[in-house]
Amino acid sequence: MPERLVRVRAPGKVNLSLRVGPVQDDGYHPLITVFQAVSVHEEVVARPADEIVVTASGPQAELVPTDSSNLAVRAARLVAERAGVDDGVHLELVKGVPVAGGMAGGSADAAAALVACDALWGTGLSRDDLHELAAALGSDVPFALLGHTAVGQGRGHLLTPALARGEFHWAFAVQDRGLSTAAVYAAYDDLHGDTAPHPTERDDVPLMQALLAGDAVALGKALHNDLQTAALELDPALAEPLAVAQDAGALGVVVSGSGPTVAALARSRQHATALAAAFTAAGVADRVLTATGPVAGARVVQHGD
Ligand code: C5P
Numbered sequence: 001m002p003e004r005l006v007r008v009r010a011p012g013k014v015n016l017s018l019r020v021g022p023v024q025d026d027g028y029h030p031l032i033t034v035f036q037a038v039s040v041h042e043e044v045v046a047r048p049a050d051e052i053v054v055t056a057s058g059p060q061a062e063l064v065p066t067d068s069s070n071l072a073v074r075a076a077r078l079v080a081e082r083a084g085v086d087d088g089v090h091l092e093l094v095k096g097v098p099v100a101g102g103m104a105g106g107s108a109d110a111a112a113a114l115v116a117c118d119a120l121w122g123t124g125l126s127r128d129d130l131h132e133l134a135a136a137l138g139s140d141v142p143f144a145l146l147g148h149t150a151v152g153q154g155r156g157h158l159l160t161p162a163l164a165r166g167e168f169h170w171a172f173a174v175q176d177r178g179l180s181t182a183a184v185y186a187a188y189d190d191l192h193g194d195t196a197p198h199p200t201e202r203d204d205v206p207l208m209q210a211l212l213a214g215d216a217v218a219l220g221k222a223l224h225n226d227l228q229t230a231a232l233e234l235d236p237a238l239a240e241p242l243a244v245a246q247d248a249g250a251l252g253v254v255v256s257g258s259g260p261t262v263a264a265l266a267r268s269r270q271h272a273t274a275l276a277a278a279f280t281a282a283g284v285a286d287r288v289l290t291a292t293g294p295v296a297g298a299r300v301v302q303h304g305d
Helices: 071-083 105-121 127-137 141-146 181-195 201-213 216-222 228-234 236-247 269-282
Strands: 005-020 031-049 052-057 088-094 149-154 158-161 168-174 252-255 262-266 287-293 299-304
Touching: 005 105, 005 141, 005 201, 005 216, 005 252, 031 105, 031 141, 031 168, 031 201, 052 071, 071 088, 071 105, 071 127, 088 105, 105 127, 105 141, 105 299, 127 141, 141 149, 141 158, 149 201, 168 216, 168 236, 168 269, 181 228, 201 216, 216 252, 216 262, 228 236, 228 252, 236 252, 236 262, 236 269, 262 269, 269 287
Parallel strands: 052 088
Antiparallel strands: 005 031, 005 299, 031 088, 031 149, 031 287, 149 158, 168 262, 168 287, 252 262
């Protein structure tokens, strides 16, 4: 019998705005965030196997755990459990999104693994089922399923699609060193304690208007990240790519999620390339990426032998 194969692509994200309230009893922080999916992708190739196993390739692949702590392994187990399947799967993760970079690469793997296992095993789970499993895996996983531009509330997992016009151009300064999301939130607590203000949707009205109008200049001015100060506290050298992007005329620049990737909004595709070159020339990034957003969420790109 020929080998079956399912290939799924899932995007990384940038938080255009990330507003963080005071820590709750469950250890999580209430958020209001605006996600945009960008054309930096993870690919997950799923093939039949006796057990659920994962391997990783691509930049920084050696940093990815391949044991049962891997989110893609956990995703496969959840699909098997939910659908009553006892098949195995080999999930090959082809990394494109920086590892522990604040762009939700692990979450993209998990979203892609959900879609890939569903397709490989023919389990026919609904979009709602997949969303529920995604939310159980991590705060950013539901958005990697949905893609495009969306407002996230709760832990970031309660999503409302946002209207956005046009295409935005980004340059990313990527670091080899990662930052732990939990550590950045803990640093945020040290800075704010119980006094962090509860975010409201009103705070992002200018940003939503900029998206609606497709106005990159206004979007650049509205970029916002409450975790940026905490990320800078843990990794002060991040001030350098922020300054370089500003000097090179970025419309806005922000730490992506919990960092350490720095995201710079460009005027055009050419300007994004120029911003990336400025990061490289100044020696403030281990790797640079350019991308456009918004793009689609996790989807099957190959299903066959
Ligand atoms: O949900 P996820 O496992 O991706 O979150 C990783 C860590 O980030 C959590 O353990 C928690 O410390 C922190 N977090 C948080 N509040 C959120 C989302 C994540 O404190 N809304």
